[in-house]
Amino acid sequence: MSPVIAIDGPAASGKGTLARRIAASYGLAHLDTGLTYRAVAKALLDRGLALNDEALAVETASSVDFDTLDREALSAHGVGEAASKIAVFPGVRRLLVARQRAFAARSGGAVLDGRDIGTVVCPDAAVKLYVTASAEIRAERRHREILAGGGKADLAEILADICRRDMRDAERADSPMRPATDAHLLDTSEMDIETAFQAARAIIDQRLCRAD
């Protein structure tokens, strides 16, 4: 069996950490699709180019090397914000989704996390999770992450950024962020990562077992 597990959810919901742990636990390859959007945004930012020009964003997306996505280099909060600006462009999404689907089609199965995996990239995924948490909790998590990495950040500003990004991601015309109708909702507001991981495992085991 080569299952595809789709994990979607808003910024700082914990979906990335969860996806990595699930991939390791089930021995599956993992793609954080957010990094693909971040890579395009960072390439534009590094050259001081505009984020609101679709043709430029598409040209940049076609020249980024997606085989060597460096999580560390792409992790800055501002890069996430910039990523959500270029992620509204259908031309950029078409290019990136084609690469993401190729990744999902590998033999052996895969875990992909993002905003539109269960709805657009892998609508036939064996298991779909939609991971959420309140905006306040997500802002606190992101704030702690930045401080732990030695950075400085203002909690109120992060909360405002997260709300703005949620709105941009949920309201764009192409592939808006939303749970697939057959996704399992996992609200991690009151869960630590271990509890969320155990809850996700229970859902996955039940789904994969049913699919056998």
Ligand code: CDP
């Ligand atoms: O880690 P965080 O949740 O903050 O963000 P991310 O998953 O790295 O995604 C950064 C941005 O890329 C999101 O705000 C989305 O606008 C965009 N994105 C998307 O449109 N579709 C995806 N499948 C993944 C990310």
